Amino acid sequence: MLDIKTEFTTNPKNKPAVEALGFGQYFTDHMFIVEYTEGKGWHDARIIPYQPIQIDPSAMVFHYGQAVFEGLKAYKTVDGKVLLFRPDRNFARLNNSNERMVIPAIDEAFALEALKQLVTIDREWVPDAPGTSLYIRPFIIGTEANLGVHPSKSYKFIIIMSPSGSYYKEGINPVKIMVEQKYVRAVAGGTGEAKTAGNYASALKGQEIATAEGYSQTLWLDGKEKKYVEEVGSMNIFFKINGKVVTPALNGSILPGITRDSMIQVLKSKNIPVEERRITIDEVVEANKNGTLEEVFGTGTAAVISPVGELKYLDEKIIINDGKIGEVSQMLYDTLTGIQNGTIEDTFGWTIKL
Amino acid sequence: MLDIKTEFTTNPKNKPAVEALGFGQYFTDHMFIVEYTEGKGWHDARIIPYQPIQIDPSAMVFHYGQAVFEGLKAYKTVDGKVLLFRPDRNFARLNNSNERMVIPAIDEAFALEALKQLVTIDREWVPDAPGTSLYIRPFIIGTEANLGVHPSKSYKFIIIMSPSGSYYKEGINPVKIMVEQKYVRAVAGGTGEAKTAGNYASALKGQEIATAEGYSQTLWLDGKEKKYVEEVGSMNIFFKINGKVVTPALNGSILPGITRDSMIQVLKSKNIPVEERRITIDEVVEANKNGTLEEVFGTGTAAVISPVGELKYLDEKIIINDGKIGEVSQMLYDTLTGIQNGTIEDTFGWTIKL
Numbered sequence: 001m002l003d004i005k006t007e008f009t010t011n012p013k014n015k016p017a018v019e020a021l022g023f024g025q026y027f028t029d030h031m032f033i034v035e036y037t038e039g040k041g042w043h044d045a046r047i048i049p050y051q052p053i054q055i056d057p058s059a060m061v062f063h064y065g066q067a068v069f070e071g072l073k074a075y076k077t078v079d080g081k082v083l084l085f086r087p088d089r090n091f092a093r094l095n096n097s098n099e100r101m102v103i104p105a106i107d108e109a110f111a112l113e114a115l116k117q118l119v120t121i122d123r124e125w126v127p128d129a130p131g132t133s134l135y136i137r138p139f140i141i142g143t144e145a146n147l148g149v150h151p152s153k154s155y156k157f158i159i160i161m162s163p164s165g166s167y168y169k170e171g172i173n174p175v176k177i178m179v180e181q182k183y184v185r186a187v188a189g190g191t192g193e194a195k196t197a198g199n200y201a202s203a204l205k206g207q208e209i210a211t212a213e214g215y216s217q218t219l220w221l222d223g224k225e226k227k228y229v230e231e232v233g234s235m236n237i238f239f240k241i242n243g244k245v246v247t248p249a250l251n252g253s254i255l256p257g258i259t260r261d262s263m264i265q266v267l268k269s270k271n272i273p274v275e276e277r278r279i280t281i282d283e284v285v286e287a288n289k290n291g292t293l294e295e296v297f298g299t300g301t302a303a304v305i306s307p308v309g310e311l312k313y314l315d316e317k318i319i320i321n322d323g324k325i326g327e328v329s330q331m332l333y334d335t336l337t338g339i340q341n342g343t344i345e346d347t348f349g350w351t352i353k354l
Numbered sequence: 355m356l357d358i359k360t361e362f363t364t365n366p367k368n369k370p371a372v373e374a375l376g377f378g379q380y381f382t383d384h385m386f387i388v389e390y391t392e393g394k395g396w397h398d399a400r401i402i403p404y405q406p407i408q409i410d411p412s413a414m415v416f417h418y419g420q421a422v423f424e425g426l427k428a429y430k431t432v433d434g435k436v437l438l439f440r441p442d443r444n445f446a447r448l449n450n451s452n453e454r455m456v457i458p459a460i461d462e463a464f465a466l467e468a469l470k471q472l473v474t475i476d477r478e479w480v481p482d483a484p485g486t487s488l489y490i491r492p493f494i495i496g497t498e499a500n501l502g503v504h505p506s507k508s509y510k511f512i513i514i515m516s517p518s519g520s521y522y523k524e525g526i527n528p529v530k531i532m533v534e535q536k537y538v539r540a541v542a543g544g545t546g547e548a549k550t551a552g553n554y555a556s557a558l559k560g561q562e563i564a565t566a567e568g569y570s571q572t573l574w575l576d577g578k579e580k581k582y583v584e585e586v587g588s589m590n591i592f593f594k595i596n597g598k599v600v601t602p603a604l605n606g607s608i609l610p611g612i613t614r615d616s617m618i619q620v621l622k623s624k625n626i627p628v629e630e631r632r633i634t635i636d637e638v639v640e641a642n643k644n645g646t647l648e649e650v651f652g653t654g655t656a657a658v659i660s661p662v663g664e665l666k667y668l669d670e671k672i673i674i675n676d677g678k679i680g681e682v683s684q685m686l687y688d689t690l691t692g693i694q695n696g697t698i699e700d701t702f703g704w705t706i707k708l
Binding site for chain 1: 362376377378381385404406407408409410411412415416417418419420421423447454455456488489491495499500501502503505512514516536537538540542543544545550551552553554555556557558559561562575578580587588613
């Protein structure tokens with residue numbers, strides 16, 4: 001395993017007040033970085049003070065978009081311990097993204113070791129107020145200074161960390177979402193199941209349209225037939241219909257969410273029926289008409305659960321569960337956040353204590 | 355119009371030998387850069403010595419891929435003048451890409467003025483050997499240091515330039531291309547018609563597969579039905595069938611190539627029938643079977659014309675025009691490169707003399 005050199009900051013930053021944290025705007029004192037060079041592999045692993053990177057303007061990431069990332073969190077428990085939630089799954093998924101985007105694989109065990117060292121060094125940055133956490137962003141970018149269209153011959157794998165505030169400061173507030181008709185996020189054979197930069201850039205236009213109409217997220221349909229539900233905003237989506245929970249099956253254009261997978265396992269452990277299958281937007285509309293659409297929610301690392309209170313499709317506006325969070329959504333939120341902050345026993349073996 | 359400050363290099367580089375140029379690996383002495391800040395617009399335009407940029411590791415381009423670019427060339431004429439080819443079209447297209455990727459528009463007239471000043475300063479870098487040119491790469495990247503998924507609140511618009519060697523050192527050599535079956539480049543409603551980084555990252559996988567099978571480019575079919583021909587590699591594609599030239603119509607998922615448009619205009623001026631319409635891969639295979647598939651070629655800024663000598667579709671290998679460049683392909687190549695290097699009169703008004 002590579003050796004990790006550490007250079008400590010001589011100029012630690014002031015930590016922002018917990019109320020000011022928000023999401024992804026402050027960064028901790030240190031970052032991890034390791035270089036890849038063709039013929040040499042990954043080398044020069046180091047933890048250094050958080051700082052700008054120097055990069056050639058012809059670096060391939062700026063032009064041809066070879067960029068993949070992950071998002072996970074570290075949580076502080078009531079007794080002051082720091083927990084990581086399923087970090088092995090993030091690094092496994094990062095390698096799946098690498099494969100699709102023709103980026104060399106990382107050593108997952110090494111990445112986890114690097115992450116543990118980095119979080120340990122900056123452990124004072126893990127906030128402890130309810131609902132807060134340390135958001136962790138591992139990412140890889142192609143850095144070769146060359147304008148030919150080919151896979152980059154050099155890369156940087158970097159981990160940065162950002163203390164983040166409670167997603168739900170004033171209780172869980174269901175969101176209004178809108179089915180996008182014109183733009184698509186992904187298609188079979190495209191990059192939808194990779195966590196790659198281009199997917200997010202592509203989705204901004206739909207977000208802009210939704211925002212202009214007073215909705216907070218886009219509900220994406222499949223790119224081929226515009227018939228099957230895929231994702232909501234940058235979250236996976238679940239529907240509770242007539243007592244059963246249904247989520248779109250992983251089909252190559254949907255991101256295999258780690259929160260999604262955790263929710264499915266929690267549902268199974270509680271003997272709540274859950275199905276991974278194709279679901280059309282028409283089935284959702286029909287379920288609403290016949291009174292069986294009980295709950296709708298998105299899942300992701302940032303919000304854990306984001307209940308949907310209203311869904312707009314064409315000219316139809318569907319109000320779900322009177323615009324309030326449903327029972328199953330609340331149970332899933334409480335269970336997962338309980339495991340993450342150590343107040344509920346982790347019978348799944350998902351957390352790693354530092 | 356913004357003022358452009360100029361800082362000249364005090365340390366000019368040695369110019370590489372013309373035989374060593376290749377594509378996109380050497381850069382000139384200067385670069386243009388202008389900043390965008392929300393609420394302030396574009397500001398601080400300057401031409402400075404070519405140098406790395408300093409950028410925060412949380413800059414949005416690394417994570418959410420807001421990046422668009424253009425590619426064009428400056429040519430040296432036999433009498434030592436420098437010509438730009440249709441640069442106004444590049445900046446108009448850049449703004450179309452900006453619109454799709456939710457990036458603020460640039461002032462096209464200002465961008466052209468900046469480009470002219472930059473090329474004039476580095477005019478000694480425009481090579482004059484036959485077939486060589488100065489490749490110009492304008493690009494825009496989102497630079498806000500923030501991990502929230504939203505359009506960046508700050509951007510850099512940069513122009514870098516790279517002397518490039520002759521694409522065809524030993525005469526025009528037709529390429530072998532392969533129809534990609536599994537992966538897709540773009541789909542209607544996606545970002546295919548924008549010149550954005552993610553499209554190129556997405557296409558690397560198909561290129562990898564083609565290369566492994568001994569083909570030099572991927573022929574992309576539409577993402578919806580995998581039936582209609584879209585592009586080849588990162589070029590537009592043309593077929594000459596039974597005396598008529600056919601190219602896929604711009605449908606939202608195909609890049610509106612400036613070379614493509616120029617070829618269509620040249621064909622029309624020579625009274626060669628040309629059609630922009632949907633064309634299926636089956637029509638191409640059928641034309642080959644009945645002996646009417648006369649020529650196939652890609653068009654783009656780098657190669658101008660890239661004749662296709664062999665096309666693989668499923669288990670079928672189609673040899674086109676005995677693997678040699680066709681008459682119309684050669685005429686188009688000679689006409690366009692003649693206009694570009696000033697040896698053929700530019701009756702279209704495409705070139706700008708510096």
